[in-house]
Amino acid sequence: MRKLFIGAVFALSSSVLANPYKSEFVDVSIQVQEGKKTFQLICQPKVTMGELPENWIGTCNDIGKKLMELAVESGLKVEPVDKAFGLAGDFAQKVSSDLPENVVPTKIISREFGG
Numbered sequence: 001m002r003k004l005f006i007g008a009v010f011a012l013s014s015s016v017l018a019n020p021y022k023s024e025f026v027d028v029s030i031q032v033q034e035g036k037k038t039f040q041l042i043c044q045p046k047v048t049m050g051e052l053p054e055n056w057i058g059t060c061n062d063i064g065k066k067l068m069e070l071a072v073e074s075g076l077k078v079e080p081v082d083k084a085f086g087l088a089g090d091f092a093q094k095v096s097s098d099l100p101e102n103v104v105p106t107k108i109i110s111r112e113f114g115g
Contacts, residue, residue: 005078025052028063033112041067041110043086057093060085060096060108068113085110 009062031040035085043060045052053059064084071078085108094106 023059023063025056026060026063028060028067030067031109036112036115038112039071039113040112041108043085043110044104044107045091046100049096050106052105054098055093056096057085057108058091061089064110071114074112084085 026043026045028041030045031080032040033039043057043064045056057098065080065082068078068080068084072080085092088108088110092105092108099105
């Protein structure tokens with residue numbers, strides 16, 4: 001079963017390369033949890049605060065939801081949610097607004113999905 005899960009996530013990751021759900025401001029990637037049938041989403045800004053859109057976490061959440069929908073299409077048992085990054089995303093959005101314009105915020109990791 002583990003091979004099936006890893007294969008499905010690999011297929012999902014491969015489909016992301018040609019996927020229209022990209023952003024010039026953030027990268028959203030998938031991190032598989034070793035030994036589990038779960039994964040987490042990671043959103044990492046690519047530009048400085050001065051270049052990020054005001055609601056950059058909304059972009060992370062939108063891409064995260066689309067990735068979860070792709071996971072469902074790949075056969076993973078995942079229930080897509082509107083706010084993939086949840087309260088962590090809300091907190092990061094609020095706190096990052098106080099950062100200087102030349103700083104790139106660190107990555108945000110979602111809760112585990114799947115299983």
